[in-house]
Amino acid sequence: MDNKIEKKIELNAPISRVWRALTDHREFGEWFRVALQGPFVIGQTTRGHITWPGYEHLVWEAVVQKMEPERLFSFTWHPYAVDPAVDYSSEPPTLVEFRLEKTATGTLLTVTESGFENVPAHRRAEAFRMNDGGWTQQMKNIETHVAQRP
Amino acid sequence: MSRKGHSALLKNRQPHAALFAALGDQTRLALVARLVSGQPASIAELTAGSRITRQAVTKHLRVLQNAGIVRSVRSGRENRFALNPRSLHAMQNYLDRVSHQWDQALARLKSFVER
Numbered sequence: 001m002d003n004k005i006e007k008k009i010e011l012n013a014p015i016s017r018v019w020r021a022l023t024d025h026r027e028f029g030e031w032f033r034v035a036l037q038g039p040f041v042i043g044q045t046t047r048g049h050i051t052w053p054g055y056e057h058l059v060w061e062a063v064v065q066k067m068e069p070e071r072l073f074s075f076t077w078h079p080y081a082v083d084p085a086v087d088y089s090s091e092p093p094t095l096v097e098f099r100l101e102k103t104a105t106g107t108l109l110t111v112t113e114s115g116f117e118n119v120p121a122h123r124r125a126e127a128f129r130m131n132d133g134g135w136t137q138q139m140k141n142i143e144t145h146v147a148q149r150p
Numbered sequence: 151m152s153r154k155g156h157s158a159l160l161k162n163r164q165p166h167a168a169l170f171a172a173l174g175d176q177t178r179l180a181l182v183a184r185l186v187s188g189q190p191a192s193i194a195e196l197t198a199g200s201r202i203t204r205q206a207v208t209k210h211l212r213v214l215q216n217a218g219i220v221r222s223v224r225s226g227r228e229n230r231f232a233l234n235p236r237s238l239h240a241m242q243n244y245l246d247r248v249s250h251q252w253d254q255a256l257a258r259l260k261s262f263v264e265r
Contacts, residue, residue, distance in 0.1 A: 005245065005248060005249045005252060007249075007252050007253065007256055009256045009259075009260060011259070011260055011263055011264065012264050013263040013264055017263050018263055021259060021262055021263045022259075027262070030262060031255065031258040031259045031261075031262040032255055032258075032259075033258075091171075109256070109259075111252060111256065113248065113252070116170055116245065
């Protein structure tokens with residue numbers, strides 16, 4: 001089982017155009033469907049209400065990690081952390097990275113989301129001591145095994 | 151993200167967080183790997199041949215049980231533990247859904263920058 005999501009998409013638009021659509025908070029909000037209150041700033045939280053009809057009461061929130069112009073934009077978030085009764089700040093967030101590459105016809109965009117396997121802080125030390133590597137491989141083995149024995 | 155997919159995620163997020171956390175530990179993964187054979191095992195069997203104590207095995211089994219990964223089966227006078235394969239599929243389903251929502255968001259981005 002892969003604990004990382006990776007997507008590649010060819011965009012018929014110049015890299016500068018794609019960079020703007022990703023990092024200008026108003027443009028990002030248009031295609032991502034969220035009304036962001038302020039710009040993306042490295043190390044800071046940007047939040048806003050989701051603009052899907054029926055979900056406007058939900059708040060979207062992300063902390064910008066990297067902004068390397070026309071190359072890399074990344075943020076951490078708690079995907080779909082929308083239960084007001086739960087304090088998500090204690091859970092490890094996932095990392096979303098947008099990588100841009102120039103192509104003959106426009107831009108190749110690669111999106112990855114990683115960190116689903118992260119452990120809560122109070123278990124991290126313990127897990128680190130016991131970690132002899134390769135747990136992703138173990139998960140693959142388990143998944144294969146389980147799939148063979150439904 | 152679709153409305154349907156989104157609302158399903160709202161409902162199902164918490165159990166998945168528990169799943170990921172429960173599996174983010176080498177000892178627990180090793181226990182899951184032992185149970186993958188399909189045969190329910192007792193605490194004594196799970197402790198045998200490993201460097202960890204019976205108490206530690208018990209503690210880790212409880213975490214796995216609370217996350218729905220492992221279930222306990224009564225066998226005679228002792229409790230045995232078995233894997234609940236559905237929970238691992240549930241985690242894969244969660245990733246598939248997050249993945250699907252990225253597909254939709256990127257399709258919207260594509261029409262946004264190409265118009």
